[in-house]
Amino acid sequence: MDEQTTLGxxxxxxxxxxQLRAALTALGALALLVGSLPLVLALPAPEALVWLALGVGVYPVVWGIAHWYVRRAERNERDFTGLVER
Structure with a gap:
């Protein structure tokens, strides 16, 4: 925006x-994921299952959250650009 107007x-x-709403949503989802890890570790399960959950199960979820956030941020910026160019 070139001009510092009230509308701008x-x-x-x-x-x-x-953008803040999207970031807080992603942060909340990540906090739920990380916050649930102590519960997973406290379950009476074989050690291999715990390591599998930590080593393999967490990363796709983190990747999914990150992917959602990037797509949402890009959509917000695209909507903003479309609104300003009109």
């Missing part, structure tokens, strides 16, 4: 709010 300020604040 409102658009930028809207973009920042939507």
């Amino acid at each position: 300020h409102t658009y930028v604040r809207s973009l920042m709010r939507s």
